[in-house]
Amino acid sequence: MHPVLKLVAQRIALGLLLLLAVSAVIFLGVEALPGDTAQAILGQSATPQALANLREKMGLDQPAMVRYFHWLGGILTGDLGKALTNGQDIAQAIGQRLGNTLFLAACAGAISVPLAILLGLVAARYNGRWPDKLISGITLSTISLPEFVAAYFVIYLLTQLIPIFNPVAMVFPGMGFWEKLHAVALPVIVLVLVVLAHMMRMTRAAILNVMQSAYIETAELKGLSPMQVIWRHAFPNAIAPIVSVVVLNLAYLVVGVVVVEVVFGYNALGQFLVDHVAKRDLPVVQAVGVIFAGVYISLNILADVIAIVANPRLRHPR
Amino acid sequence: MPEPLLDIRNLRIEATSYPPGEPPRHVVLVDDVSVSVEKGKVLGLIGESGAGKSTIGLSAMAYGRGGVRLTGGQILLNGRDIREAPVGALRNLRGKEVTYVAQSAAAAFNPARKLMEQVIETSLAHGVMPKAEAEARARSLFAQLGLPNPDTFGDRYPHQVSGGQLQRAMTAMALCPKPDLVIFDEPTTALDVTTQIDVLAAIKRAIHETGVAALYITHDLAVVAQVADDILVLRHGKKVEYGSTDHIINRPEQTYTQALVSVRSIDHVEKTAAKPVLTVSNVTARYRGTHFDVLKNVSVDVAPGQTLAIVGESGSGKSTLARAITGLLPPTSGRITFAGRDLSRDLAGRTKDDLRELQMIYQMADVAMNPRQTVGTIIGRPLEFYFGLKGEEKRKRIQELLDQIEMGKGYENRYPAELSGGQKQRVCIARALAAKPKLIICDEVTSALDPLVADGILKLLLELQAQQQVAYLFITHDLATVKAIADKIAVMYKGEVRRYGSKTDVLTPPFDDYTDLLLSSVPEMRLGWLEEVLAHRKMESAGN
Numbered sequence: 007m008h009p010v011l012k013l014v015a016q017r018i019a020l021g022l023l024l025l026l027a028v029s030a031v032i033f034l035g036v037e038a039l040p041g042d043t044a045q046a047i048l049g050q051s052a053t054p055q056a057l058a059n060l061r062e063k064m065g066l067d068q069p070a071m072v073r074y075f076h077w078l079g080g081i082l083t084g085d086l087g088k089a090l091t092n093g094q095d096i097a098q099a100i101g102q103r104l105g106n107t108l109f110l111a112a113c114a115g116a117i118s119v120p121l122a123i124l125l126g127l128v129a130a131r132y133n134g135r136w137p138d139k140l141i142s143g144i145t146l147s148t149i150s151l152p153e154f155v156a157a158y159f160v161i162y163l164l165t166q167l168i169p170i171f172n173p174v175a176m177v178f179p180g181m182g183f184w185e186k187l188h189a190v191a192l193p194v195i196v197l198v199l200v201v202l203a204h205m206m207r208m209t210r211a212a213i214l215n216v217m218q219s220a221y222i223e224t225a226e227l228k229g230l231s232p233m234q235v236i237w238r239h240a241f242p243n244a245i246a247p248i249v250s251v252v253v254l255n256l257a258y259l260v261v262g263v264v265v266v267e268v269v270f271g272y273n274a275l276g277q278f279l280v281d282h283v284a285k286r287d288l289p290v291v292q293a294v295g296v297i298f299a300g301v302y303i304s305l306n307i308l309a310d311v312i313a314i315v316a317n318p319r320l321r322h323p324r
Numbered sequence: 325m326p327e328p329l330l331d332i333r334n335l336r337i338e339a340t341s342y343p344p345g346e347p348p349r350h351v352v353l354v355d356d357v358s359v360s361v362e363k364g365k366v367l368g369l370i371g372e373s374g375a376g377k378s379t380i381g382l383s384a385m386a387y388g389r390g391g392v393r394l395t396g397g398q399i400l401l402n403g404r405d406i407r408e409a410p411v412g413a414l415r416n417l418r419g420k421e422v423t424y425v426a427q428s429a430a431a432a433f434n435p436a437r438k439l440m441e442q443v444i445e446t447s448l449a450h451g452v453m454p455k456a457e458a459e460a461r462a463r464s465l466f467a468q469l470g471l472p473n474p475d476t477f478g479d480r481y482p483h484q485v486s487g488g489q490l491q492r493a494m495t496a497m498a499l500c501p502k503p504d505l506v507i508f509d510e511p512t513t514a515l516d517v518t519t520q521i522d523v524l525a526a527i528k529r530a531i532h533e534t535g536v537a538a539l540y541i542t543h544d545l546a547v548v549a550q551v552a553d554d555i556l557v558l559r560h561g562k563k564v565e566y567g568s569t570d571h572i573i574n575r576p577e578q579t580y581t582q583a584l585v586s587v588r589s590i591d592h593v594e595k596t597a598a599k600p601v602l603t604v605s606n607v608t609a610r611y612r613g614t615h616f617d618v619l620k621n622v623s624v625d626v627a628p629g630q631t632l633a634i635v636g637e638s639g640s641g642k643s644t645l646a647r648a649i650t651g652l653l654p655p656t657s658g659r660i661t662f663a664g665r666d667l668s669r670d671l672a673g674r675t676k677d678d679l680r681e682l683q684m685i686y687q688m689a690d691v692a693m694n695p696r697q698t699v700g701t702i703i704g705r706p707l708e709f710y711f712g713l714k715g716e717e718k719r720k721r722i723q724e725l726l727d728q729i730e731m732g733k734g735y736e737n738r739y740p741a742e743l744s745g746g747q748k749q750r751v752c753i754a755r756a757l758a759a760k761p762k763l764i765i766c767d768e769v770t771s772a773l774d775p776l777v778a779d780g781i782l783k784l785l786l787e788l789q790a791q792q793q794v795a796y797l798f799i800t801h802d803l804a805t806v807k808a809i810a811d812k813i814a815v816m817y818k819g820e821v822r823r824y825g826s827k828t829d830v831l832t833p834p835f836d837d838y839t840d841l842l843l844s845s846v847p848e849m850r851l852g853w854l855e856e857v858l859a860h861r862k863m864e865s866a867g868n
Contacts, residue, residue, distance in 0.1 A: 220431035227385060228446045229418035238445075242436035318436055318481045 013314050021307040028299040033074050036288050046286055086293040091285050096293050106274040110190055111259035114197035119252055122202050126209025131232050145203035157196045157269040175270040193270045201255040208251035212244035246313035253309040261298040328360035329504055329537050336396030337379050353379050354561040366538045368552030372774035376561035377541045381507045385422045386414050419446040423498035427510035429490035433482035440478025443497040452501045465496040469526045488519035492526055499534055507539045516637035517845040545584050546847035549573050550854040557581050594827050595811045600625035601762050601795050607658030609648050618644045620819045629793040633810035641819040642799045646765045663762055680710045683756035687768035689748035693740045699751050700736030706758040725754040746777040765797045782809055803846045815839050
C-alpha cells in the first residue's frame with residue numbers, strides 16, 4: 007500500500023476512535039449530573055412511584071452501559087431521541103439548524119481563508135515595513151474587539167449609515183441562495199473580522215520561518231521577484247502549519263459563534279445548544295455535543311491529511 | 325588584452341554585527357581586494373572560514389547575506405559597475421548572467437518541487453529560452469554531468485537522489501540559462517572523497533565544454549589546484565597572494581600560502597601494540613524496526629596510548645560502531661570487552677566506572693555544549709559527578725584541565741558563544757579528560773575546523789595521549805588526518821571492516837579495490853592530479 011494511503015487510513019481510524027471516546031465522555035458527564043431525565047420531566051415533587059414508572063417506560067432503569075450503547079446505536083442510525091421540553095424529534099430539530107450553522111461557517115470561511123493567506127503573504131513580503139505593520143495592526147485590532155462590539159459596530163455602519171443590509175439575519179426554508187447570502191452578510195463580516203488575524207499571523211510566521219532556508223537564497227540568486235520567491239518556493243513548504251491554524255478557525259466558525267448568532271437572531275446550532283442547556287434538556291445537549299465533537303475531529307483529520315499529502319517525502323518515497 | 329568579464333577593483337565589504345549585550349559593531353569583511361576573471365577562465369578563491377571568500381563570490385552578483393553591505397570599490401561585470409545597481413537590474417542579472425552553486429545542494433534545492441522545475445526555472449523566468457528548449461538543455465546537461473537516466477532524472481524530488489547527484493544537478497541548474505559566469509561556493513566540501521572526485525571531474529568537464537567562466541571557492545587548496553587557472557589566497561578579508569595556479573602551488577611567496585601548500589606538519593611515529601584496552605569482537609548491529617545490519621561482524625581492538633582510526637565514507641557505519649561501543653545501540657550479537665571486563669550491551673546495564681572510563685568528543689563542539697553554562701560549569705560537571713569534587717578542589721582541577729588544553733586563566737567564566745571553533749573543541753576535550761578516561765571516542769572532531777586550527781587540535785590530542793596513555797578511537801573520513809595520528813587503521817565500507825591493521829600495513833599496497841578507490845580519491849596538492857587519476861582509472865577499467 008502507498009505510504010500516504012496508509013497514513014491517511016491511520017488518521018481516519020484514530021479520528022473515529024477519538025470520536026467514540028468523546029461520545030463516552032459526553033455520556034458519562036451527563037450521567038454524573040445529579041438527577042436524571044425522569045426527575046427532570048416530573049420535577050422535584052414527583053412521587054417515587056411515578057419516577058420509577060417513568061424510568062421503566064424510558065428504559066432509564068437499565069444499567070448505564072446498556073443505555074450508552076442504546077444511545078450510541080441511535081446516533082449511528084440517525085435517531086437522537088426526543089427533546090424533553092417539547093417532545094420534538096431531536097434529529098429533525100437539529101437538522102435544519104445544522105444546515106444554517108454550516109452555511110454561515112462556509113460563507114465566512116470562503117472569504118476569510120483566502121483573504122487571510124493573501125494578507126499573510128503580503129505581510130511576509132514586506133516584513134517589518136509599513137504594509138506589514140498596517141495589515142497586522144488592522145487585523146489585530148479587529149480580533150481584539152469582543153464579537154458583540156464588532157457586531158453592533160457593523161450593524162450601525164451597514165444598516166444605519168449605509169443602509170444596505172438587514173440587521174436581523176433571518177433565514178427560513180425555501181429562501182433562494184442569493185437571498186440567504188444577503189441575509190447572512192452582516193454576521194459573515196463580523197466572523198471574518200474575528201478569525202482573520204489568527205490565520206494571517208500564522209501564514210506570515212510560517213512563511214518567514216521558511217524564508218530562512220538555504221533554498222530561498224537559491225531562489226533569490228535566480229533573480230526571481232520577491233513575490234515569486236514567496237509564492238513558488240516558500241508557500242509550498244509552509245502549507246502544513248498554515249492548514250492546521252485554518253482548520254482550527256473553521257472549527258471555531260462552526261462550534262463557537264453563539265454570540266454572533268444571538269446578536270443577529272440567526273437560528274442556528276449554537277443558540278439552540280445554549281437554550282437547551284438552560285432548560286436542562288440533556289438529550290439535546292448530548293446530541294449537539296457529539297455533533298460539535300465530530301466537526302472538530304473531522305476538520306483536524308482533514309488538516310493532518312493535507313499536511314501529509316503536501317509533504318513530498320511522504321508522497322514520493324525514495 | 326581582452327576586457328575581463330568580471331573585474332573587481334578595491335572592493336570593500338562591511339557588515340554590522342550585534343553581539344549579545346554589547347552595542348552593535350561595524351566589521352570590515354573584505355578590504356581592498358582586486359581580482360579579475362576573463363571569459364572562459366576559472367578563478368579559485370581560497371582561505372579559511374571568515375576569510376571572506378563566499379562574501380566576495382556573492383558580490384559578483386551584488387548580493388550580500390544578512391546585513392552585509394558592499395561599501396566601496398567597483399564590481400565591473402561585462403564592463404558596467406553593478407555594486408550600486410538598482411534592485412530591478414540586479415534581478416535581471418542574477419540567474420541570467422551570473423549563477424550560483426551552493427555548498428550544500430541538499431539544502432539549496434526546494435524540497436517541495438521537482439528537480440526539472442527548479443533547473444529550468446531561471447531560463448523561463450528570464451525568458452532566456454522556451455520551456456521545451458530549456459528542458460532539452462537540462463537533459464543534455466544531466467547527461468554531460470554523468471547523472472543516471474538523464475531523461476527522467478528531472479522528474480524526481482530532491483530527497484529522492486543522493487548528495488553527489490544533487491550537487492551535479494545544482495551545477496546543471498547553474499549552467500542551464502547559459503550564464504557568462506558561475507560561482508561555485510565549496511561545491512564538493514560536503515561530499516565524501518570518493519564522490520568528490522567524480523563531481524569535481526564533472527564540474528571541470530562542464531566548465532570546459534560550455535566555455536563558461538567560473539569563480540571556484542574552497543578552503544581546500546588541493547581541490548582548487550585541479551580546476552583553477554588563477555588563484556587568490558585570502559585571509560581575514562585581505563589579499564594574501566594572487567597569481568596563476570602554477571605559481572601559487574609550486575612557487576608560493578607568502579608564508580601563509582606556504583603553510584597552506586605544505587602538507588601536514590605532524591610527523592607521527594606508529595606505536596606498537598600492548599595488551600588492548602578495548603576489544604570489539606564480531607559485533608553485528610541493526611537499528612530497531614529495520615531489516616538490515618548496519619554493522620556486520622566487526623572486530624577491532626585498541627591498546628592504551630594507541631590510536632585506532634576508523635575511516636570510510638558517510639553511511640559506512642563508522643559512527644554506528646561508536647554508538648555500539650558506548651551502549652547507545654545495543655549490538656544484536658558479538659562481544660565488547662573494555663579494561664579487562666565484559667561491557668553490558670545496553671547503556672542501562674553499565675556501571676558508573678564503565679561510563680567514566682569511556683568518553684566521547686563530537687564533531688560539532690557547538691551543539692555538544694549547553695550554551696547557557698560557563699566553561700567552568702561544563703568541565704566541572706564530570707568532576708562533581710564522577711569524583712564528588714567540590715569548592716576549591718574542583719576549581720583547582722578545572723584550572724589544571726584548562727592548562728592542559730592550553731587555554732589558561734580567565735576562561736572558566738566564559739560562555740561557549742564567546743569562544744572560537746578551535747577553543748570550543750578544546751573545552752570538549754577537557755570535559756572528556758576530566759573523567760580520567762581510558763578511551764576517548766573522537767567522532768570527526770576536526771572536520772568542522774579550518775586546516776591550521778585542526779592541526780593544533782590534533783597536536784594537542786597527541787600530546788595528551790603521550791602524557792596520560794589514553795587510547796583514542798578516531799572516527800574520520802579525512803585520510804590526511806589518519807596519516808597524521810593513527811597507529812592502527814580500520815577501513816569500513818557498508819558496515820564491514822574491509823581492511824584492518826597497523827597504519828603501515830593498511831597504507832601499503834597491494835590494496836583491495838575499495839581502499840584503493842578511497843586512497844586514490846584524496847586530492848593531492850599538484851597540478852594535473854585529477855587527470856592522472858581519472859586516466860589511470862579509465863585504463864584499469866578498460867584492462868578488466
